[in-house]
Amino acid sequence: MQNHGPLIISLDVSTRAALFSFIEQFSPDEKLTIKIGMELFYGEGPRIVRDLLNRGYDVFLDLKLHDIPNTVKNGMKQIGKLGVAFTTVHALGGSAMINQAKQGLIEGAEEAGVQPPKLLAVTELTSITPEGLANEQNSKLSMVDQVVSLANLAKQSGADGVITSPLEVEALRAAVGDDFWYVTPGIRPKDFPKDDQSRTATPAEAATVGSSTLVVGRPIINANDSVATYHKMLEEWQNANR
Structure with missing residues (x-):
């Protein structure tokens, strides 16, 4: 069963x-899901x-x-005590770290009486290119094989899903399964600049390949009409999922 989640606004x-x-x-009354990261959390x-x-x-923390x-x-x-909807670790931290992250979330949520x-x-990261993977991380795997390997490790260690480029989602669903969340940043409207994201897709393209949830930042934040841009991208995402 595929998971279909919200279009998350990344407010960096x-x-x-x-x-x-x-x-x-x-x-x-708008039911928004907001992603906040290091910059805001460390400040506030x-x-x-x-x-x-x-x-x-x-909230996606x-x-x-x-x-x-x-x-x-x-x-x-x-973090588990806060009641947020999503949070993240690096899969490169390994199986024991991911497993303990999950246990910490469960324990904290139980103490607070909220859902983990x-x-x-x-x-x-979507900023990593195949050249960076080979020459800086010294990986002998292709980008797709590297991402699939890390996703399988995460799933086996108790994670609920992965953050991944939309370009790897089809391979991930085939290798890791549909009972997992594939949350994709790097979402851009057609003809929008890639900025520092090297692996991007439109909302419709992401839906077609099987993304579970989208994360969109600058295309909405920097738009002349952020509300209209959000609704246009949300409609594209929802319609493509039908």
Whole structure:
């Protein structure tokens, strides 16, 4: 069974004021899922997550933990208490780290009486090129084979899904299965610049290859009309999934 999730808005801003200035363009009734990452979380702390949740938004807390297993477990216990919908680790941290991350989320969520977040493992960042994989990471695998290998490791270690380029989703579904989340950043409208993302797709293309959930940042944030752009991309995503 394939998972079909939201179109997540990635709000890589540095301040609380910038975050809510953007969000307040939308109707208060709009059910948004907001991704916040290191820049905002390190500046504002857990309170910013609680404020978003209290306003009725779902939160993807993208901190990409990567450390020894016990350290990651303890960090994930704190994240598990918050009540966010998604969070991340690096798959390159290995099986023990991923497993302990999952245990930490479960324990923290149980203590707080909330649902544990879905644990997503980052395979290869969308900024990594095949040349970088070969020459900097010294991997003998192709990009697709590397991503499939990391995704299988993540699934076997208890993760709920992976963050991956849309260009690898078809191979992942074939190798890893449909009972897993394939969350894809690097989503761009047609003719939008790639910026520093080297492996991108439109919402319709991502839906066609089997992405579970999309993450979109600059194309929405930098649009002249962010609300209209969000709705246009959401409609494209939803219609392609039917």
